[in-house]
Amino acid sequence: MDYAVTAELEPPTGVVEFDPLQKEGIAAVLDRQLALVEGVSGPGDTEIDVLDYRITVHATGANVVLALEAPSLLAAEDAAASVLDELISESEALVGWSVAHSEVRITEDEFNERLAAADVDTDGELEAAVEEALEAGVEPTMDLEHWRAHLTGLAPQLRAFDLDVFGIAGEPAALAAGALIHAVRVVTDEVFYDELALAVNNASVADVEGLLVLEELPTCYDHRYDAFFARAFLLASAAVAVRFTEPGWTPPRSVAEAFALQLFINEARVLLEAAELMTWEDSEQVFAAFAGRAFADTEYEELYEVDLPLTDAEPERAERVAKVETDLHARGLAFDQWFTPRDGGPGVHPYLGII
Numbered sequence: 001m002d003y004a005v006t007a008e009l010e011p012p013t014g015v016v017e018f019d020p021l022q023k024e025g026i027a028a029v030l031d032r033q034l035a036l037v038e039g040v041s042g043p044g045d046t047e048i049d050v051l052d053y054r055i056t057v058h059a060t061g062a063n064v065v066l067a068l069e070a071p072s073l074l075a076a077e078d079a080a081a082s083v084l085d086e087l088i089s090e091s092e093a094l095v096g097w098s099v100a101h102s103e104v105r106i107t108e109d110e111f112n113e114r115l116a117a118a119d120v121d122t123d124g125e126l127e128a129a130v131e132e133a134l135e136a137g138v139e140p141t142m143d144l145e146h147w148r149a150h151l152t153g154l155a156p157q158l159r160a161f162d163l164d165v166f167g168i169a170g171e172p173a174a175l176a177a178g179a180l181i182h183a184v185r186v187v188t189d190e191v192f193y194d195e196l197a198l199a200v201n202n203a204s205v206a207d208v209e210g211l212l213v214l215e216e217l218p219t220c221y222d223h224r225y226d227a228f229f230a231r232a233f234l235l236a237s238a239a240v241a242v243r244f245t246e247p248g249w250t251p252p253r254s255v256a257e258a259f260a261l262q263l264f265i266n267e268a269r270v271l272l273e274a275a276e277l278m279t280w281e282d283s284e285q286v287f288a289a290f291a292g293r294a295f296a297d298t299e300y301e302e303l304y305e306v307d308l309p310l311t312d313a314e315p316e317r318a319e320r321v322a323k324v325e326t327d328l329h330a331r332g333l334a335f336d337q338w339f340t341p342r343d344g345g346p347g348v349h350p351y352l353g354i355i
Contacts, residue, residue, distance in 0.1 A: 001268075002067075003067070003068050003070055003076035004065055004066070004067050004068075005065070005066045005067075005068060005077055005079075005080035006063065006064070006065050007063070007064050007065075007066070007080055007081065007084055007096055007099055007100075008059055008061060008062075008063055008064075008099070008100040009030075009062040009063075009064060009084065009088070009099060009120035010060075010061050010097065010098050010099075010100045011060070011061055011096065011097055012095070012097065015121060017059045017060060018057070018058075018059055018060070020154070020157060020181065020184075020185070021184070021241065021242070021245070022218070023057040023058075023059075023185075024057075024124055024184065024185040024188050024189070026057045026062055026093075026094075026187075027055050027062070027185070027189065028188055028189055028192045029093045029094065030055050030057075030062060030064065030087070030092060030094075031055055031189065031192060031193075032059065032115065032192050032196060032224070033067075033087045033091055034050075034053045034055070034064075034066075034083075035193075035196055036196075037050050037083055037087070038050060039084050040079045040082050042303040044072075044077050046071055046075070046105045048069065048070045048075060048076070048079040049065070049068065049069040049070055050066060050068055050083065051065075051067040051068065051069060052067040053065060053066050053067065061100070061309050061322030063286050064222070066080045066083065068080060071335055076162075084099045085099055087170070102279050106318065116163070121345075144275060144276055144277065147275035147277060148171075148175065148193075148275075148277060149179070150182070151175050151178030151179055151182060151271075151275075151277070152171065152174045152175060152178055153178065154177070154178035154181040154182055155173075155174040155175075155177035155178040155181070156246055157181045157244070158177040158178075158180060158181055158245075159244070159245050159246060159247055160243055160244055160245070160246055160247070160248060160249035161177070161249060161293070161294075162232075163177060163334075164279070165289065165290050165293050166286045166287070166288060166289055166290050167285065167286060167289030167290075168289075172278065172286070173276065173286075175277050176268065176272070176278070176283070176287070176290070178288050179268035179269075179271050179272050179277075179292075180244065180264055180265070180268045181244065182268070182271060183263075183264045183265075183266075183267035183268040183271060184241040184244070184264060186267050186271070187213055187237065187260075187263050187264055187267050188234070188237065188238070190212035190213035191213055191214070191230055191233060191234045191237065192234070193211075194211045194212055194214045194230055195227050195230035195231055195234070196212060197210075197212075198214075198226055198227040202227075204222060204223050204224065204225055204226045205217075205222040205223075205225040205226075205311070206222035206223040206225075211265060214229075214230060214233070216263060216266070217259055217350065218304050218306065220303060220306035220307075220308065220309060220310045221303075221310060221335050222309065223249055223309060223311045224335050232256070232339060233256055233259075233260065236254065236256035236257050236339060237256075237260035237263070237264075240252060240257050240260045240261050240264070241260075242268070242291060249293075249294065251294065251295060251296035251343075252295060252296060253337050253341045253342060253343050254335065254338060254340060254341055254342060255300050255332070255333060255338040255339075255342070256338040256339050258295060258296075258298075258300045259300060259335070261294060261295065262300075265287050265290070265291065268287065268313060269284070269287060277325070285294035287339075296342075296343070299331060299332075299333060300310075302333065303328075306324060306328075308320065308321065308324070310324060310325055310328075
């Protein structure tokens with residue numbers, strides 16, 4: 001039988017409240033660990049499968065919902081607690097955390113009722129019923145007014161800029177600012193997803209389909225975007241995100257940081273359109289004004305115009321590839337220069353120094 005178990009995770013004693021960036025980091029760590037879990041041993045050496053999960057990080061902890069296939073309600077609760085206890089013990093980022101409680105949200109009778117109501121007779125319908133059970137009791141998708149309140153509430157975190165940076169005033173400017181802050185979480189999570197997919201497949205973006213964000217980078221270097229690159233890019237994007245919250249703005253210091261900033265902008269525009277708070281055409285003008293102040297330069301965009309893979313090529317293309325690489329290197333845009341500071345300031349994170 002399938003059960004949805006909800007568990008509350010508590011941080012170490014003394015933690016008062018998480019800020020938005022800490023929430024994003026905690027959610028990313030939990031997601032990364034849970035994505036690797038397929039099952040756990042239950043009573044009598046039975047195998048309990050983990051079907052799906054949901055993560056919600058709030059100001060004082062985290063809520064995790066696990067969909068499990070287990071022989072009984074008690075076994076499901078014990079299995080969920082076991083999975084989360086092991087996850088915490090194996091993660092350095094979660095030292096001091098604990099499982100406060102673990103309980104079934106959807107009972108067997110309720111689940112059977114959902115199955116009967118859905119008239120389940122195929123695997124696809126069963127999966128849909130499990131999904132419906134998981135969603136029961138979960139906070140509903142926010143409507144337009146909730147998104148409006150959510151984004152305007154996030155706007156003050158964009159301390160590096162005055163709202164006039166968007167070329168508009170009032171609530172629309174606040175919505176744009178809040179969308180940028182929200183985009184940080186989305187893009188960060190998506191980089192984690194992509195890194196996991198690349199690591200599991202020991203592949204690059206050129207070899208994997210269905211990635212969430214890294215495939216938005218210039219295709220000429222798709223063969224260079226592997227799991228190691230994804231981890232390095234995450235550090236670069238985190239540096240940009242932190243500077244959003246500082247009192248003064250420091251433009252992207254490297255090519256990688258410039259691309260991270262552009263991805264935040266892209267996601268902010270997608271969100272505003274999806275929430276029906278700003279049309280795509282209107283957001284183009286708004287974020288063009290923002291980009292004019294936020295970027296030190298936009299040379300990095302030229303990489304999107306490179307129309308061939310910059311990799312080992314057939315003899316007839318090798319000369320052209322070499323010429324393009326030489327030109328990019330002269331302008332500081334070659335892949336091996338992406339994480340090198342272009343402003344002559346302090347060095348980079350040691351992890352980025354070996355990319």
